[in-house]
Amino acid sequence: MHALNPYTGQNFFSFFIVFASRIWLLCTGEIGINDLVSDEIQVFVLSGVAISSSLLGCYLVLRRMTMLANALSHTILLGIVLVYFFSVQGFFGSSEQSHLQLSIQSMLIASLSMGILTTFLTEFLTKSAGLQEDASIGIVFTSLFSLGVILVTLLTRNAHIGTEIVMGNADALRLEDLKLVSAVLVLNVVLIALFYKEYKITTFDSGLSKALGFSPAFFNYLLMTQVSATAIGGFRAVGVLMVLALMTGPSLIARLLTNHLKTMLLFSVGIGVLSAVTGVAFSRHFLSVSGLAFSTGGIVVCVIVVLFIATVLIKRQNKFADRVA
């Protein structure tokens, strides 16, 4: 397909130089969208996932709903499998191992149905069966997830796909993934910009939002749908579990740095993108310098962890300095 990947053999710093020059070429139109090489697709996809998830992550952290997001990131597997099963013709006949490619409509259906199903089942168990919330979340998502894993193994007749779903495989990303991720990104950015005020009020004061006439439950379900859409967009790149790291990590770091919602959203997006880009760069660096192939998604998460530790340390230093002064 490509004559040569220009990133082959580049180390961490020259990666950025090549990347910048390639972006320049892309902007001036010397290379088309179809000429993007795998490193660039990885950068764009991961950044898209990182922006979406860090935006949503802020609200999840502030609303104390991260556990529900955790559940959702698992249950979407079932949604993906079912939608895939119903939408793809000749599923059983094809000998080619599937890559779980999804069209945008089917992805939306899957995320919508799974978002609503998970939230509804959890609330049902909590209210009608009298379980504690964490227990009902735990039961709902583990059972749906194991159903998903069994089905995916049976249907694709590929034992490794289960592993890939959890771990993600950034190297297998293609241009279609980029399209899916950008659709999710646009959806999230538009919805959050459009409902910024509504989300803010429902997050901090659900009583006030009721008095003003928007229903907190509606925005709850909307947010959950967005979360599941993001998880579906991201699972091919980083796997269902590390999407969660992208959601909680940047927003927790941003929360440590500021008390304003807008600043927090900005910081969080910035940190997300930063870790995505440097993650890909590190991955390339290790491959060319030491000849080691790491999971790119894993490296992105590691970068987030390092950033988090650094923030905690700096904050501690500042606190200490304040006390001394």
Add this chain to the structure above:
Amino acid sequence: MGEALSHASYPGVILGVLISALLLGNGDLWIWVPIMGMVGAFTTSLLALYCIHYMEKSHRIRPDSAMCFILSAFFGIGITMASRVQFTHTALYQQSVNYLYGQAATMTDIHIVLYGALSVLVITMILLFYKELKAFTFDRDYAKSLGLQVRMLDTIVFILLTLAIVVGIRSVGVVLMSAMLIAPAVAARQYTHRLIYMLLISGLIGVLSGLFGNILSVELTEYLQNLYPKDRLAIPTGPMIVMVATVICIVSLLFAPERGLVVRLARIAYFRYRCLTENVMKSMWRIGKELWFSIDDIARYQMVSSFYLRFIFYRLSKQGWVEKRGDKYRLTIDGIHRSAHIVRLHRLWEVYLADYLGVGAERVHRSAEEMEHIITPELELELTQLLKDPKVDPHRQPIPPSIVEEAEL
């Protein structure tokens, strides 16, 4: 919490596997890999626990966010390390992948011995500290006032939890281990109110789901391999075990005696049915004991569909409380007695409310409407004696005599 700890054990497993490979080369790998994997899992789980506590304490990060972050971060680190060994030590990579969803088929004797020993250890610890753990679980302050070391108990609980997770991850997998912590306990809670029985039942359910999950996964794998010989399919054990546990859990939630949802709903429905039956009889008694009623006449007093009412009249005539002529109904002698008894209970309760609890006479009716269906014969006797067998209620309506008195007359 189990969720976070089980995910966090993954890097430990990888690390343990790696260290054992680096230290020992390729010699006694099959013995040391499981042991080192376990030690590593234990260590990183505890480390994750410490991190979560630190984040909560020092930075006032909410526990759920802290847990989510730690579990996904640790898992991500684990994945990175796993991908590192993917190409250099393929056999080891296979080993570490087994820990994701669990795979019982590749277990060996060393696993049985190890996990058996650990399980016995966990059970002994629970038995040893049973009383302390009980006090501590239900009432921390009480435990503290007894002079128990609450912090130490906290630590013990978490160590036990971590040990249980370490035992489970080889067969259930890190991703789904938390289900095994929750589902059997939730199911067991449905059957008993006592901690010791809950422990026993929960253990039993755990054993059952482990057993059947394993059998199912092995059988299914064999079946599939016969069906598609070239694909080398293997159904992971973990999801199978979890499915079995969840099915048991859901069945218990729905059908457990006393606490099951369906059972509870049925009980509520039966109570409603009895209330309605008694209300119908009561209204027939009040309008006219000797009169014949069509179903439409009654429907005016009761807010239910005439279809349901028809069913109720069918049941009533079967049981001999009403008699039927054409499409009209009338109370039998037995029916009159029973209706009078219901009215008696109603008015007795009104007297009790007005005289003893000082409730205004105009507000006693609503409560009595409910209590008339609930008061037992013993309670009726008590009320009669307490109120000195009153003859009129607060609204100056006569109270029908009790069945015993009537028999004496």
